[in-house]
Amino acid sequence: MKLAREIADDGRFVRQSNRFTDRLPSGPPEPGRYRLYASYACPWAQRVLIVRELLGLRDLLDVTIVDPIRDEKGWRVPGGDPEYLSELYLATDPDYTGRYTVPCVWDNRDQRIVTNDFPQITLDLEMSWGTTPDLYPEALRPEIDALNERLYHGLNNAVYEAGFARSQEAYEEAVTRVFATLDHLEERLTGREFLFDALTDSDVRLYTTLARFDAVYYGHFKCSVRRLTDYPALWAYARRLYAIPAFRDTTDFDQIKRHYYVTQTNINPSRIVPVGPELDWSA
Structure with missing residues (x-):
């Protein structure tokens, strides 16, 4: 392959x-x-x-x-x-x-x-x-671009850097970035509905990593310092997005878990798909 x-x-x-x-x-x-x-x-x-x-x-x-x-x-x-x-x-x-x-x-x-x-x-x-909703408003583009860059290097791709690392040093450097970014986002989202004043492209990019975090990245990729559910603001934010049909209807936890655990045999040679975690995303 x-x-x-x-x-x-x-x-x-x-x-x-x-x-x-x-x-x-x-x-x-x-x-x-x-x-x-x-x-x-x-x-x-x-x-x-x-x-x-x-x-x-x-x-x-x-x-x-x-x-x-x-x-x-x-x-x-x-x-x-x-x-x-x-x-x-x-x-x-x-x-x-x-x-x-x-x-x-x-x-x-x-x-x-x-x-x-x-x-x-x-x-x-x-x-x-498409213009409605405006997910990439022109006035905010420099800020959205900067945040998207931070999300990519600190979280979206960093979980893969931790999971696929082949040295302790590389793993620890990546996982440190993951949780530094999550800590920053927890603070940013405390008291806020979205990353900016309204839903933007940045929320879409953050959500897809959060949706996989406890089910896959926490255990499979060894990003196990804290769970998403240990972050009150982030967990509430992720569920708010999940309540929006475009997010909920494209989130398939069964396919997510089977893909990572069955396909990535270099990490999970047994191809056993774990049961759980039990999370109420609709709460």
């Missing part, structure tokens, strides 16, 4: 760069032209699914949900057209040798992958395809 990760000499996890980085067109496209390939298990893909729902883009961006359990060929596409996501990558670039990742956007007209650049996809949708 191709891996979207590699380990540096000091044991640090290094994420694969995104290969296809063309921008989505400015302005809503004709219906049926673009298709999003995504997974409910993947936090990067769930971001796009949430934004697609929030902005009401179902008619402009078709979606295919891949199987949560990858095999040696990568993500399998239910229905068999194509059978595997890899076929789209190789149709776009026959010399492609990296991991076949979600999310990615396929152009039905030009028969190619436009982008698998997950940080940019949501921004393109927010700036060009």
Whole structure:
């Protein structure tokens, strides 16, 4: 199986760069032209699914949900057209040798992958395809960009750096960043409904990590200093977002747990999926 990760000499996890980085067109496209390939298990893909729902883009961006359990060929596409996501990558670039990742956007007209650049996809949708709610308001963009950068390096990707680390030093450095960021967010969200005055792209990016934290990252990735439920403001915030249909309807805890525990055999060779934790997200 191709891996979207590699380990540096000091044991640090290094994420694969995104290969296809063309921008989505400015302005809503004709219906049926673009298709999003995504997974409910993947936090990067769930971001796009949430934004697609929030902005009401179902008619402009078709979606295919891949199987949560990858095999040696990568993500399998239910229905068999194509059978595997890899076929789209190789149709776009026959010399492609990296991991076949979600999310990615396929152009039905030009028969190619436009982008698998997950940080940019949501921004393109927010700036060009949908305007209500305004998830990326122009006046706040510098602040949103700065916070998104902090979220990525301190939490979204840092949990992977902790989980895939191959040295004690690399693991401890990453897990320290994770909980320093969570501590900061707990303080920021105390007495606030969202990260800014209204729902933004930053809330979407934070939520998908929080949704997986106690179920996967706490145990599987050894981010076990504290649980999400040990943070009163963060836990209440995560449940407020979960109450919004776009967040709740794209959150599938069964697929999340089966993907991580069954697929990542380098961490969990037994492929046993744990029972629990029992969390009432609807409380």
